[in-house]
Amino acid sequence: MxxxxxxxxxxxxxxxxxxxxxxxxxxxDPLALVHAEFARQRWVAGLSLRQAQVAGHRWVYAVREADQADAPTVVMIHGFTGSKENWYPLAERLRGRYRLLIPDLPGWGDSERIKGQDYGFVAQSERVAAFVDEIAKRPGSDVVLLGHSMGGGIVALTAADRPQSVARVGLFDAAGVRFKDNRFGTEVLAGKNPFSVEDEASLKRYLDTVFHLDAAKPSIPWPASRAVIDWRKQQAQFEQSVLDRIGRSDERFLPGEAAAYIRQPALLLWCRQDAVIDFSAMDLYAAQMPQASKVLLDGCGHMSIVEKPDEVAAAVEYLINKGAPR
Incomplete structure (x- = not known):
């Protein structure tokens, strides 16, 4: 006893x-639980973190070398309010076969943000071009540039302007064209930030907007949810300044116009239930890129790369190996 x-x-x-x-x-570290989950996903995907000074900014990026030295390099560019971690499910499925580079864009995630700098489509596309030339390019190895949402608009501009640096292009749920009206687009044009988060209710609304599948929505238990809300509230001014550039300025449709100059093999991939960038945007891009193949997935929302990583990985594989998916 x-x-x-x-x-x-x-x-x-x-x-x-x-x-x-x-x-x-x-x-x-109030976000410790979130960081721990990201670290777990990074480990599963076989990625490690590195830093580099490129285009006047300190970049933080995830990298995984390929099993073969001459394998293509796949660079993945995240979207508005996103980060490199959005790509980890896809990276897990591509690991080993390609060299993977997944940066936080300047101004976002762990990369440097400089007060007073422009973080719109054009400025970021020039920074991505510098990242590709300084970090991604290797002799005898192609660069495949993928962009999601805002990152898709950035990638469209980069690929159009740097055909010598980018061999293949993938635009996923990409911004930069005048798609069919929806609540998200209407609120952006009205000067609002539909992704703003101030409390538990708006955090739920944000996740419900970008995800279609409940199973794919990240679980953010208290106290992590409180930390995420506080962090997003701190980002509000920056997010509005970026939306002013990519959603309300005269450069908001430049990616769609630049797409006419993309000659590389290309992939356009959308989800039918995308409540952010309506899937009508895919046909608008396709009209400018007749060489591009279109993949429309069903049963997923704006976060195709998280909700349907197997299907997205298959489309990327075909783009790399055959030029475009069937």
Whole structure:
């Protein structure tokens, strides 16, 4: 009996120490649970983190070398309010066969943000071109440039302007054309940020807007949800400044116009249930890119790269190996 009591006391003490350690960990980094999950996904995908100074900014990017030195390099560019971590499910499925480079765009994620700088389509496309030339390009190896949402608009401009640097192009749920009216587009044109997060309700609305599949929505339990909300509130001014450039300025449709100058083999991929960039945008891009193949997935929303990573990976594989998916 006495031995059992000692064991219970020991267990209780260890539990208290664990709770205290967790409290200190979360106090030091309120987003620690989110960072831990990202680290787990990065490990599963075989990625590691690196930094580089490119185009006047410090970039943080995830990288995984290919099993063969001459394999193509796949560069993945995230969208508005996104980050490199959005691409981890796709990276997991492409690992080994290609060299993977997944940066946080300047101004976003862990990369540097400089007060007063322009982070719109044109300025970012020039930075991405510099990243491709300085980090991605290797002799005897093609560069495949993929962009999601805002990143798709950036990639369209980069690929049109740098055909010598980009061998193949993938635009996924890409911004930069005047798609069919929806709530998201109407709110952007009205000067709002449909992705703004101020509380639990708006965080849920944000996730419900970008995801169609409940199973794909990230689980953000308290206290991580509180930390995410606080962090997003801090980003509000920056997000509005970017929307002013990509959604309300005279450059908002430049990617669609530049697409006419993309001659490389290309892939256009959308989800039918995309509530952000309506899938009508795919045909608008296709009209400018007759060489591009179109893939319309069903049962997913704006986050095709998270909700349907197997199908997206198959389309990317075919783009790389055959020029375009069937």
């Amino acid at each position: 006495r031995s059992r009591r000692r064991t219970l006391k020991t267990v209780a003490l260890l539990a208290a120490v664990f709770v205290c350690a967790m409290a200190v960990w979360l106090w030091r």
